[in-house]
Amino acid sequence: MSNKVKAFRLARAWSQEQLAEMAALSVRTVQRIESGDQPSLETLSALAAVFGVSVTELSGQAEAGEEALDQRITAAREKVDAESRFWRSLVTAVIVCVLLYFLNRSTAPDPLWSLWVAAIWGGLLLVRGLRLFVFAEPIARWRKQRLQRLLRK
Numbered sequence: 177m178s179n180k181v182k183a184f185r186l187a188r189a190w191s192q193e194q195l196a197e198m199a200a201l202s203v204r205t206v207q208r209i210e211s212g213d214q215p216s217l218e219t220l221s222a223l224a225a226v227f228g229v230s231v232t233e234l235s236g237q238a239e240a241g242e243e244a245l246d247q248r249i250t251a252a253r254e255k256v257d258a259e260s261r262f263w264r265s266l267v268t269a270v271i272v273c274v275l276l277y278f279l280n281r282s283t284a285p286d287p288l289w290s291l292w293v294a295a296i297w298g299g300l301l302l303v304r305g306l307r308l309f310v311f312a313e314p315i316a317r318w319r320k321q322r323l324q325r326l327l328r329k
Contacts, residue, residue, distance in 0.1 A: 199226045
């Protein structure tokens with residue numbers, strides 16, 4: 177694999193410093209990879225993106241019976257992105273609901289309409305969190321099975 181990284185780099189007439197800068201890696205990391213050290217999946221992914229090739233093509237590892245390495249990396253990134261979006265939504269909801277509560281208490285303390293907003297928003301976030309953290313695997317299995325059934329018809 178070290179030869180592949182070096183070959184891709186030399187084919188583009190890049191120095192190790194240029195490759196390191198484009199891939200957001202240290203020059204020492206590039207040197208280690210080219211001298212035979214095994215890079216992490218994240219490093220491989222960064223290098224593959226810079227070279228415009230798949231991680232599998234860059235690493236030269238085809239895993240029989242498992243998802244391709246690129247698919248696993250893409251799935252992991254999508255999961256992390258979905259979790260990040262959820263946590264941002266949760267923080268936003270808490271901040272907005274607290275502000276609405278104080279606005280409600282200062283303008284019209286008798287009807288607490290802000291609690292209805294908080295309850296509805298909280299319920300929606302609860303459903304989203306359950307789908308993301310609890311039921312993600314069963315939903316994925318169901319989708320896969322359903323797709324297989326539909327394709328057999």
